[in-house]
Amino acid sequence: MKLLFVADPLEAFKTYKDTTYTMMREATRRGHTIAACEPRHMHWESGQKVRAQVREIVLTGEQNVWFTEATVRDAEIAEFDAVLMRKDPPFDAEFIYATHLLEQAEREGACVINSPQALRNHPEKLAVMEFPQFVGPTLVTRSAEDVRRFHAEHGDIVLKPLDGMGGMGIFRVGPDGLNLGSITETLNHNGATTFMVQKFLPEITAGDKRVVIIDGEPAPFVLARIPQGTEVRGNLAAGGKGVAQPITDSDRATARAIGKVLSARGLLLIGLDIIGTKVTEINVTSPTGFREILDQTGCDVPALYIDAIEKAAKRA
Template structure:
């Protein structure tokens, strides 16, 4: 089967930890062929099917020159066995338009994972508000007065933009309220942009856990991203240390409750972030941590993912 990965440039991959690379490696091991392109390579002309300028690649197994590639060619997305949307955030206008193009490709007959409509309709930070039983005190607002009231009530808070990734733009404000006004101005932009505000969870010192959901089922191990030094963020991109752990009883409860819901919406893979007992985000664009979990526990997350992909492809398209 030929798989098309829509992803960031291959030159940007850090293959020792890249989840998309792990997916490719496992797929090739099973005899599937790998093709790549970026969202900018996808096009749709009147009266035609959605196409892309793609490159067929072969993974070499070498750490430096880790792939060989064939010349660029134009291909119809519906001609691939599956299309995997693995472009990293931010979820900007171009990402939004890409989901529309991929949805048209689905109408052409393509099988796309995660489902484009699900990507578009499932904002990663806002999505947690649907599950109040699993989250801590949280507010989404454009109103600076609401933010100040939330801080007055909860004293120690986290503020973040709705479109950030990798810990970008996250601020903590303690009981003294130091710099709260400046942070509101930075994130809120005079009421132009919404801000998510959450009660600070001191359990972050034990790690921001990434619980992976594949095919509606939680992976038995999570990766706890532990803040280092004076940093409040556990994100690996912000210098956090990744420690793989078995799921706790609460992690299993969360994963088993959310998994079937996410799968039914067309989300083959999701990454649920948990601090202490509380869900803080539900990542669906390009969840990571496959290789870190495998390296530390031997749990082959990439194999679980390709198993789920093959099973989904064996079923009729919803």
């Protein structure tokens, strides 16, 4: 197959932990060809198909210079057997525009994974609100008054932006309410921006578990991101320690229930975040954790995912 990865700049990849790289490596091992572009390289002229300036690459197997560039060319998106949308957040206007271009490419015959429409319809923080049975107390608002009420009710809370990633912009406010007003102003930009507030879950000390769901089925191992020192964030980007663990029966049941609904909407790959037994986020743009699970357990999540890509491309 010919695969196109729509992602961040290749030069920024940290191959020792990058999930997109593990996908590329497994695809290459199977004989598939690899090309890549950034969303900014896509373009659409009236009367023509959606195209992109793509880089056809060959993996070297080295860590530093990990690929060589075979050619750079302007290509129709629909000429590829599968297009993997792997752009990291922020989930901003440019991300939305990219999904519109990819949706047009779908109409032209492209197999795009995850579905562009599903990406648009499932912002990663907001998506949890569809599944209240699995979620702890959560508020989405831009109102300072709402936040004060939520804090008075729950005492210990976490506040975070809707478009962040890697733990960026997350705050914890305890029962004393110290700096609650200032933090609210920072996140809502004086009432102009919507953000999320959740009851603090003390189970975070055991880790924020990333459950990888592929075509509705959770992988047999999860990656628990454990906060270090005085940090409350378990995100690896925020210094958390990643420890792979067998999935629990409870987490498997939760993942299957959510995965069944979302895979039917075109979300082939989901990264479910669970603290204790409560889902906190549903990651769909560029879920990670493949490399850590593979390295620590031998569970070949990249192979499971490329299996699913091959099946999806045949169905398209």
